[in-house]
Amino acid sequence: MxxxxxxxxxHSIRTVECEDxxxxxxxxxxxxxDPLAALFLVSGMMSHSGWFGTLASALSESxxxxxGADRRGSGLNEGDRGDALSRHLLVSDLxxxxxxxxxxxxxxxxxxxxxxxxxxxxxxxLGGKVSGVALLAPGLFPSERIRDAMRRDSTPPKNTQLAxxxxxxxxxxxxxxxxxxxQEFIAHDDLAVRTFTTRFIQVSQxxxxxxxxxxxxxxxxxxxxxxxxxxxxDNAKTSVAFQRLPAESLTSATLSxxxxxxxxxxxxxxxxxxxxxxxxxxxxxxxx
Numbered sequence: 001m002x003x004x005x006x007x008x009x010x011h012s013i014r015t016v017e018c019e020d021x022x023x024x025x026x027x028x029x030x031x032x033x034d035p036l037a038a039l040f041l042v043s044g045m046m047s048h049s050g051w052f053g054t055l056a057s058a059l060s061e062s063x064x065x066x067x068g069a070d071r072r073g074s075g076l077n078e079g080d081r082g083d084a085l086s087r088h089l090l091v092s093d094l095x096x097x098x099x100x101x102x103x104x105x106x107x108x109x110x111x112x113x114x115x116x117x118x119x120x121x122x123x124x125x126l127g128g129k130v131s132g133v134a135l136l137a138p139g140l141f142p143s144e145r146i147r148d149a150m151r152r153d154s155t156p157p158k159n160t161q162l163a164x165x166x167x168x169x170x171x172x173x174x175x176x177x178x179x180x181x182x183q184e185f186i187a188h189d190d191l192a193v194r195t196f197t198t199r200f201i202q203v204s205q206x207x208x209x210x211x212x213x214x215x216x217x218x219x220x221x222x223x224x225x226x227x228x229x230x231x232x233x234d235n236a237k238t239s240v241a242f243q244r245l246p247a248e249s250l251t252s253a254t255l256s257x258x259x260x261x262x263x264x265x266x267x268x269x270x271x272x273x274x275x276x277x278x279x280x281x282x283x284x285x286x287x288x
Contacts, residue, residue, distance in 0.1 A: 042115030048075025176260035
């Protein structure tokens with residue numbers, strides 16, 4: 001099922017074998033030969049790369065190859081649904097996709113919502129191999145509403161296995177967008193993940209902590225795009241945290257939309273990302 005008004009751009013579905021043998025599926029939107037850069041897009045907790053068709057189409061029009069780097073247990077990946085064995089494996093899975101799709105073009109990691117923490121964790125591992133990191137409505141500092149739900153659900157009952165105890169997603173369709181047709185898509189998307197293991201929640205919190213505490217270790221340009229009407233992210237805390245980065249490495253802006261910016265403002269989002277990539281690629285060219 002595709003979101004209303006989503007551009008149905010030609011894309012391929014590929015797989016990569018992870019270090020533990022898991023066959024991980026992901027999407028690729030390619031502009032053809034000699035892309036200007038490769039963007040590895042990491043989606044949120046319950047979403048998947050299929051939510052980014054319009055954005056990916058717009059980016060590919062600007063010679064940008066977009067790889068929708070889905071995680072295990074999400075989207076088309078049915079195995080270990082809503083679970084994560086460890087932070088190490090989540091990072092390793094993303095690095096496997098990066099390695100398989102690396103054709104020599106500059107590499108950019110793009111994380112939306114939950115995916116921001118994974119993108120930062122992977123960027124810290126890749127170091128100078130990454131030309132930049134873009135963070136879209138990053139879920140590093142959840143809103144009070146989300147924090148309360150996660151705090152309540154992350155502690156399982158006594159004598160319960162972390163992998164067997166499941167909790168409902170704290171996110172609702174209305175938190176992503178106030179556009180009814182997009183709410184309907186999100187509410188009825190068969191590929192969305194609605195429940196998670198307690199282990200996934202705890203692994204996510206570990207990954208989030210690493211991303212926050214090591215944020216200043218990021219190498220190269222960082223793009224931060226916030227959503228003015230975001231109900232899931234504490235924009236004030238997020239802005240303060242990113243002020244610790246060198247001013248010359250940070251580009252930031254706030255879009256007039258809800259958390260689901262890829263639905264409500266895909267063209268503006270694509271323009272912001274494209275302009276940022278174009279402004280950073282020349283300085284990095286030949287350094288990989």
